[in-house]
Amino acid sequence: MGSKDKDNEEIELHKNGTPRKHDKNFKGPIENRSCTDIICCLIFLVFIFGLLAVSILGFVWGNPNRLLHPTDSSGLICGYDAEVKDRPYLVYFDISKCAQMGPSAVALGCPTPQVCRKSCTTEYYVYLETVSKASIGLLQQADIDKMVCKDSITITESTSEEEIQKYVGDNDCAAYYVETTDIVGRCIPSIFKTILETAKDAITYTAVNTDGSNITYNLTNTDNTLISGSVISQGTGFLALFYSASQEAEMVFKDVVSAWHLIVIFLVIAMVACFVWIVIMRWITGFMVWFSIFAVLGVMGFGCYYSYSQYYDLKNSNSTSEFGIAQAFALNFSYYLTLKETWLAFGCTTATFLIIFLLILIFLCHRICIAIKLIEEGSKAIGNMIFTLFWPIIPFLLQIIMIAYMAVAAVFVASMGGREYYRNDTSSQIGSDLLSDLPCNENDTTFGEFCGFVKYGGDQYIIPLEVFLLFMFFWLMNFIIALGQMTLAGAFASYYWAVNKPKDIPTMPVLSSFYRSIRSIRYHLGSLAFGSLIIAIIKMIRVLLEYIDAKLKNSENPVAKFLIKCMKCCFWCLEKFIKFLNRNAYIMIAVYGRSFCPAAKDAFFLIFRNVVRAMVLDKVTDYVLFISKLVVTAGVGVGAYFWFQGKVDFFTDYLPKLNYYLVPVIVVIMGTYVIAATFFNVYTMAVDTLFLCFLEDLEVNNGKDRPYRMGKGLQKLLSKKNKKYEEPEEENRA
Known part of the structure; x- marks a missing residue:
């Protein structure tokens, strides 16, 4: 019987993955690494050379003025070509x-x-x-x-x-x-x-x-x-x-x-506000979460009490209001409030949700405490490694450079084509697509009097090149994101696995992690390219589905429309899941230096073995960061609104003349949200990295001969403690 239970346990363990074995020499992200995912690395380099080739073709043969300025029927660019320079x-x-x-x-x-x-x-x-x-x-x-x-x-x-x-x-x-x-x-x-x-x-x-x-x-x-x-x-x-x-x-x-100078000032204020908010989150996270939970409980409880009070009042007053089919389709909301059945339904609904919420709270209370403690630990980690807040500037600048390069390349490639002439005649009976159906030669005597320039074309090769540029844009943008995530993961992992915090944290943890990331370009370029390639392919499929959906808007085939909507939903969910899996895979690569697939597998099974903890942490973190982004964005946005509207009297002399005062306000709000998202993405990466390290810590260590690396707050919450362990002395054998 014991043997059978052991076999079942091994089968279950195999299904959920095998926990990592203890390594007494492990002290954080490993230094000795080897090349991973070499094939994907080679494919990535080939596509990079392809991107350079396409860009060079565009820069050599393209002319953006063809798109920026109007063109006459002879193909001359108004105000640009020598013949029409003054027109x-x-x-x-x-x-x-x-x-x-x-x-x-x-x-x-x-x-x-x-x-x-x-x-x-x-x-x-x-x-x-x-x-x-x-x-x-x-x-x-x-x-x-x-x-x-x-x-x-x-x-x-x-x-x-x-x-x-x-x-x-x-x-x-x-x-x-x-x-x-x-x-x-x-x-x-x-x-x-x-x-x-x-x-x-x-x-x-x-x-x-x-x-x-x-x-x-x-x-x-x-x-x-x-x-x-x-x-x-x-x-x-x-x-x-x-x-x-x-x-x-x-x-x-x-x-x-x-208003660019004022916009920059507000964005700097937004950066300072984000920094201050993250620093104080170690003290207010618990209050934010528990206050919100008890506020929801209070609202539900009051709603339940008020609904049943109204129900019994109407019942005792012998209300004669009728409830039938005709009334059910009435749009008079005040009429429904006079029905005792309405308040009974409200009371039952709120009572049901209140009971469910209470049960969830009772069973998950301990895990919510762990999530709060990990979020506070993330704030503490960022406080000990301040430079992590400024690290996103580097990938952000890389993304800006990439966007600018791709935009310029796309414009040049789009303007590569030669002049295309079409029959310049149409009628309402023939239809609006005649121009694209009847190309002609400007020197053709048959259609010469009708033949005129329409556009710079060459769709047979320009469209595929633009699609290739779009694919490379998705790939490279996600590659930069992956590089940034791996760098932060290495820094926060070095914090977690330090024996004596903050004494044993590396002097420059982010630079040390970036050095490992530079080595990752050498050793893990293929792994980073592999993960970002998957996201790029999914994004291209989503773009294709959006294109098909746009084409089907005037279609009368409801089945096709329904299938496209379902596929769009499925691929949206798939992209979210793959991004989540990739982020955790990059953490494993940053710590252990493994290939992408084994790292993703280890991360997936580690989370799967602790799925409830992962879900609670994810939702609590999402809530805390949502409130944080909302507070910072709303605060800076309201300040910008009063400033640019001229409501701040002692600064009116500094206001520029604007066509629409809401334009800089909207730019400030959008910029603040981007900055807040960037800062709090660091926070998300900190929590995710600490969470995976925390799970590994629980599975690998026991607090005796294998001491826990988690902070004392987490140890106290989990009733764990590192006990002094003395190795048994070997018996002297005669």
Whole structure:
């Protein structure tokens, strides 16, 4: 029977992993290491060289000005290319054509000729005005200056009316134009000022006739179709919305630039606030947790008492309010409060949750105390190693550099393509995707009069290169995160395993751990790349699912939509789990120098053997850090709000002129949250590292010949104590 129990115990132990054996020479993160995950290391280096190659291609062949500035129908960049250096504004010949493209007009452009001009049009014009003057030989330079034509067209005072009509019919000159406004270099009709006033009527304007009298013209296009305000507003709606958003973004950017020094001051205040908060958390963590627990109990208890009181009051008053199907579907909430059944339901619900909460508290009270003590121990560890709070600056700067590099590379690669020309003709019957379906050659005599530049393309290779850049962005960003986590894990592990704290802590624990991390680049580059690769693959799958979901928005297939939603949820959960597993695997690698998979396995089974403790610690830590982030962010955000609104009288002279005073406030709030998250991520790493070391300590040591390394507070809480142990003397044998 005893043998059978022993076998079952061994099987169960095998399922949950085997605890690490005691090593009397182990004094913290090991020094002697060897290379791990070499294959993944080689793959990572190959992809890095691929990234450099793609970036170099972009830097050599790309031109960001193609994306930043408007481009005319000949492919010339307005205000940039030598031929149009003095003409920075883009004018559309027939803006009504944009209506037939819909939102695609933003990406593909409007199917109408476009030319670069020195300024946007500031009046109304129709070519019939010029034709009427040319027909009687009174065409003057002022009339010629009104016309908008391609550079290849030359009009003089002797040009006949037939030639002008031919130029307009061949789309070499604009048939009409309206008053326009410059929005990011594009001349967009002022639809919100003038056009909408005559939305349904044909647009007319008055010009001076040759005899000095006034003459009224209707705006018409090359087909002699009347142009109304609604047509213009339809044609420019999406363009105006897009480019107006771009202009608003520019104003927001100017506000940030104007107030940057004040924003920096508030962010420094946020850093100081985070530092002070973390230091005092060793004294207030227990109060925060227990106060919250008893507050929840008090609210539930009061809710239960009040609900049953209301129920008995209504019951004793012989309430005649009815409760039936008709009342169930009523939306009058006050009516429900007059029903005793409502208060009975409230009372039963709150009583149920109160009992469940009390049972959880009774059974998990000890584990909550352990979690609080570990959080306090984390604060103490950070207090003894202050530089750990500033270590995240290094990976943060690396991430900023990576984001900037990837953004620049993506812009250059996106602008690598050559000029793409498409048939510049469309109709409402054909559809808005005609431009992408009918490419043409600008020198083709068949379609030459319709063929115009649309965009810089080459999608057959640009899109795959952009996808590759996105994948490498995910991989490298997670690699930097992994490097930072491993460095902090090594520092906090050296704190935990020190025999006499803080005496035995290394003089420069973070630098020592960073040195090990530098050696990790040598020995554990493959392991770091392996863990970050898994996250990058999952993120790419999530991006693909988001793309498919966007494509299915107009689909009528509910099954496909449901499956995509389920897959998005599953991969979101998977990413969270893998990140949790990776973080603990990096801790094991930092301490023991193992490969990624064995380290992840050891960490997983160690947590699995203590799953309740892990869950309690995780939730308590999440709660404490959530409150901490909320307090710091809200405090700094409220201060910034009153400051930039001018409510602080003695600082009003230092306020810059802003378009929107909320812009710097939002930037401060976002920056404060990022700083708080960065500081408290150090705290999370400290707690996670100390927790794994604590679990290892409990499994490996016994307090006698294998003394515990945990602090005295944890020993007291667990009723553990290091007892002086004397090795038995060997018997003298004759």
